[in-house]
Amino acid sequence: MATPRTAISPTREENYPEWYQQVIRAADLAENSPVRGCMVIKPWGYAIWENIQRSLDARFKATGHRNAYFPLFIPLSFLEKEAEHVEGFAKECAVVTHHRLIPGEHGGLVPDPDARLDEPLIVRPTSETIIGAMFAKWVQSYRDLPLLINQWANVVRWEMRTRIFLRTAEFLWQEGHTAHATADEAMAETMQMLDVYADFARTEMALPVLTGRKSPGERFPGAVETFCIEAMMQDRKALQAGTSHFLGQNFARASDIQFLDEHGQRVHAWTTSWGVSTRLIGGLIMAHADDDGLVLPPRLAPAHVVILPVAFKAENPQHVYDWCHALAADLRRVQYGGRPVEVEVDERDIRGGEKSWSWVRRGCPIRLEIGPRDIAQDAVFMGRRDRPASEKVAVPRAEFIDRVAGILEEIQSAIAQRALAFREEHTVRIDSAEDFRAFFTPPEAPDGAPTPIHGGFALAHWSGDAEVERRLNEDLGVTIRCIPPGGGDDEPGTCPFSGRPSPKRVVWAKSY
């Protein structure tokens, strides 16, 4: 019975923001919590994060970095040390002012006025300053460099408007912090980590990303240069999925990170920082999920294969279960993406259709329905998440075990291709102000309805004029997402807005 019904309602086309939230719920990834702006990441969602962590952490270690941990609290005076940094983060800091509660006059508990902290502490929005303070102690000589540190942590940014996974008041991330003897070395590190992110996104997340430099207006507060990976979501908006910053000597001066070089000169170190966050999960959802729920790239899926025993009418149900568990054991001996194939056997006592759909919604790459008929033929009945849910095929058991890693890689590659094709379809070169405006002007929508899906990535010339950038942001809500590396693949031209000469095209889009 081919049901036109989708598992997620509304569909992407009908109401994209609402669809996004429904996918998160249907896939059991996370929920809003009683704490304003803060989410609870549920086991299925957290397992995806753990896979992201494992995969990135291996890449960080392979490039010589070591993990460490720095305090959640940062003395207020530390934040004040770097002028631009203050400006960037002061507006959204949670501040700790007391260290004790006492009974209040009207019941409940209140901060004890006698327990006020001499110096307030802020909850870290990022850790440049506290890590800088430690680097200042650890770096004495050029022989101590480079210093290559990463931290997995939570941070807090008191955002006005939150969206689960994409922008929450508290989020999980990693922040790499490094110190180097020369500018060149620090810049090389910045670019290396940008490449690590890009490779991770493409290889593990099946997420095509553009890399490039941020315009001055979009730079990290305090950075000399910010580089980013940018991905297109299915509503054609851009998501900044990771950033890598060349901090020059700004933070070294602020935190007094100095060393004696080989000539005995006392000089400031050159530092970098780079990070990705649980926002990546939001990107994963918006890039790959469909109207039936989440679609997970196999490399990051908490379970690669779910086995659904169909045992209700078997003469010997236990035989079906045993057969399924034996199959699971054999599958777990296969390696995929650097880890054993992960298999779940779903023995929940609910109807088969419902059980099957629950795994569709959660994005499990391969579903195997196995009943007496399959067992009699020594076969499995396979559904793939990159194909329609009704499209299922019988595969001999031995062949499936043989091919499972290859099928997973096919799925990985299929969703990467689909995402890439989508981005290319909605990326256009634009050479006139009128075309640009038309491209980014949404169709009419009824009152209260979300803005219909429109736009995409516009490749247009830009002379470097900040005023043009500011005005387009104001008029159309469009920003420069990144300035592609090198000369780009384009000849110099003319900015369609100012008429000034432009060295190359930059990527414009609406963004999250």
Place this chain on the structure above:
RNA sequence: CGGGGCGUAGCUCAGCUUGGUAGAGCGCCUGGUUUGGGACCAGGAGGCCGCAGGUUCGAAUCCUGUCGCCCCGACCA
């Protein structure tokens, strides 16, 4: 932080205009019939109607305030 919308059962929502004992569908529990696909029958559990004040004999309903969520904007990973 500005504009708009919404908070009633786990979920989706009705009831509110015109105040008078809290509703539906789905989900959940029990029993039965079912089962290669998002079942059916019967019975059942579950709500201080976001929270706090006010008006009233009486408030889910009217008024004020507040908190939260969603959309659009400004700001940001």
